[in-house]
Amino acid sequence: MTLHASPAADRRPIRLLTFTTLYPNPEQPQHGVFVENRLRHLLASGAAETRVVAPVPWFPLTAERFGTYGSYARVPRHEERHGIAIDHPRYFLPPKIGMVPAPLLLYWGARRAVDRLRRDGYDFDVIDAHYFYPDGVAAALLAQALGKPLVITARGTDINLIPQYDVPRRLIQWAAGRASAMITVCAALKTALSELDAPADRITVLRNGVDLRNFHPIDPGQARTRLGEAPGGLLLASVGHLIERKGHHHVIGALADLPQARLVVAGTGPERAALEALAQRLGVGDRVRFLGHVPHQELAQLYSAADALVLASSREGWANVLLEAMACGTPVVASDIWGTPEVVAAPEAGRLMPELSAVGVARAVTDLLAARPDRADTRRYAERFSWDETTAGQIAIFEKLRHAAPTARSR
CATH class of the missing domain: 3.40.50.2000 (Glycogen Phosphorylase B;)
Incomplete structure (x- = not known):
C-alpha cells in the first residue's frame, strides 16, 4: 500500500461507497440490518458520508406468487433510509448455477450504478464492502477497475461455510489479497480468514455493537x-x-x-x-x-x-x-x-x-x-x-486509506 501525504486543509468527511447485497429494503426490512446499524453509527460521528449500492437479483415479474423472486422485482431502484441514499441495481443470478459466476454478474450489474454516482459528482475515497462472497469479490473487481482502496468486512458464513467450495475459496483468497484492509466481527473469523492465507496484518477485529437506546429493559x-x-x-x-x-x-x-x-x-x-x-x-x-x-x-x-x-x-x-x-x-x-x-x-x-x-x-x-x-x-x-469502539476503529481504517493507492497483489 502506497500512502500519500494528506493535505492539512482536507477536513471533509471520508467519502465511502458502501457495497453489499446485505442491506434492508422495503421488501426485506430485516435483511442485513446489522450492516445498516453499523453504518448509521459511523455516519452519526460526522467523520464519513456514504452512498449505498445494494444490488438485488433481477426478476421480471412482481406478483406475490413468485415468492422471494417476486419480492426482488418489487424493490425500488432508488430509495432513502434514515437519510442514506441507496441504489438497488439489478444483477442476473441464475437459480442453482449462480454461485460460481455470482461475483462477476454482481460486478456487471452494479458497475453502471457506480459509474453514474461518479458522473453525478460523488467520487468516493474508499469502497466499504460487506460479506466476502460474492460481494467482496465483486467489490475487488470494482476497486481494481476504478483504482480505489477497498475494505471488506467478513461476517460469518462467507468465511465459515462458503470457502468449503473450491472456486469460491480461491476467489475469496484473490479478493483478500487485493483488499487494502479487512474487518472481521469476531476474533474467530480473523483466525479463519488468516487460515485462508489472507494477510493477517491487514485484518482488524471490530465486533458489532448494540443500540442501547433502542434495546432497553421493559417491565x-x-x-x-x-x-x-x-x-x-x-x-x-x-x-x-x-x-x-x-x-x-x-x-x-x-x-x-x-x-x-x-x-x-x-x-x-x-x-x-x-x-x-x-x-x-x-x-x-x-x-x-x-x-x-x-x-x-x-x-x-x-x-x-x-x-x-x-x-x-x-x-x-x-x-x-x-x-x-x-x-x-x-x-x-x-x-x-x-x-x-x-x-x-x-x-x-x-x-x-x-x-x-x-x-x-x-x-x-x-x-x-x-x-x-x-x-x-x-x-x-x-x-x-456500545458502538463507540467499532466506530472509532472504522474511522481509523478509512482515514488511513482515503489518500492511499489501492493494494495490488497477485495470486
Whole structure:
C-alpha cells in the first residue's frame, strides 16, 4: 500500500461507497440490518458520508406468487433510509448455477450504478464492502477497475461455510489479497480468514455493537401483556430466520425436557411448516407460538417478556440478537460456536450449550435457571458493547486509506 501525504486543509468527511447485497429494503426490512446499524453509527460521528449500492437479483415479474423472486422485482431502484441514499441495481443470478459466476454478474450489474454516482459528482475515497462472497469479490473487481482502496468486512458464513467450495475459496483468497484492509466481527473469523492465507496484518477485529437506546429493559409483566402472553411461568424466545442452521428445531425439541416452559418464535422462512409439524409431533404444539415477522424496533418488547433468549445456530459470526436481548436485561442460552463465546463471556450474560442438540438446549436452560442472573447485571454487561469502539476503529481504517493507492497483489 502506497500512502500519500494528506493535505492539512482536507477536513471533509471520508467519502465511502458502501457495497453489499446485505442491506434492508422495503421488501426485506430485516435483511442485513446489522450492516445498516453499523453504518448509521459511523455516519452519526460526522467523520464519513456514504452512498449505498445494494444490488438485488433481477426478476421480471412482481406478483406475490413468485415468492422471494417476486419480492426482488418489487424493490425500488432508488430509495432513502434514515437519510442514506441507496441504489438497488439489478444483477442476473441464475437459480442453482449462480454461485460460481455470482461475483462477476454482481460486478456487471452494479458497475453502471457506480459509474453514474461518479458522473453525478460523488467520487468516493474508499469502497466499504460487506460479506466476502460474492460481494467482496465483486467489490475487488470494482476497486481494481476504478483504482480505489477497498475494505471488506467478513461476517460469518462467507468465511465459515462458503470457502468449503473450491472456486469460491480461491476467489475469496484473490479478493483478500487485493483488499487494502479487512474487518472481521469476531476474533474467530480473523483466525479463519488468516487460515485462508489472507494477510493477517491487514485484518482488524471490530465486533458489532448494540443500540442501547433502542434495546432497553421493559417491565417483563407489561411486555408479556403486550405480547399476548400470560404472566408467570417460564417463557423462552427464539429469534431468527426460519432456516435449518438457525436451530429453532433444537429449541422446540428441548421443550420435552422443560415441561414448565413456553416458547415464542419470531421470524419467517421456509422451515415454518416443518417446525410447526415438529412441535405437534412432539406433543408441545400448545406451548409453541409462532409470531412471524417482528419489526426490529419491536424486538425489545419480545426480549423483555422472555426469561431467556435461546440461539441454537450451527453457524454464526457475531449474533446481534444475543446483545440485543442482554441490553433488555434478558440472559441468553447459545451454541458454543465461532464468535458466540466472545459475546457470552460471563455468567450474567447467560450460558453456552454443552452440545448443539435439544438435550443441550434443555441442559443449558436448566443451568441458567438454577443461578439466574439479575436483569440489571445482564443489562450492565451489555453496556460494555456500545458502538463507540467499532466506530472509532472504522474511522481509523478509512482515514488511513482515503489518500492511499489501492493494494495490488497477485495470486
